[in-house]
Amino acid sequence: MGADVWTTARTMPGGYERPDRFIEADTSTVGGVEVAVSKISEGGALDILVHVVGGSSTPPGGFAAATEEHWLAELNLNFLGAVRLDRALLPAMVEAGSGVVVHVTSIQRQMPLHDATLPYASSTAALFQPSEPGTGSE
Secondary structure: OOOOOOEEEOOOOOOOOOHHHEEEOOOOOHHHHHHHHHHHHOOOOOOEEEEEOOOOOOOOOHHHOOOHHHHHHHHHHHHHHHHHHHHHHHHHHHHHOOOEEEEEOOHHHOOOOOOOOHHHHHHHHOOOOOOOOOOOOO
16 A cells, blocks of 8 residues: 655745645645645545644744734744644545544744744644653653
């Protein structure tokens, strides 16, 4: 059994080896998620979604430097992008009775850099789902 693998990002890297398997989409926007989901869904229900959370553009300076725009941009990129993907892809996975979603975040969800990336840390912490005690990933 093989895997049907897609990669998505806002822009395709130069020299990308599989441009036919690349979806250029900005998942921090509703329209970008719609583009990605439309292409992915052509193959039916998704078996595995691995979403690597975006990044941070907030300047150094902690809470004093983080503007409303920084907070909104990072929540859209890191948290709401994941929520939108889940909302769009999970119904077919539930109907199929199988599937896995993995959102890869950052250690900053537990150990934020208070002078630099509070919006990023908060937006990745929002994705954290603690596991059952004793499973090794608490």
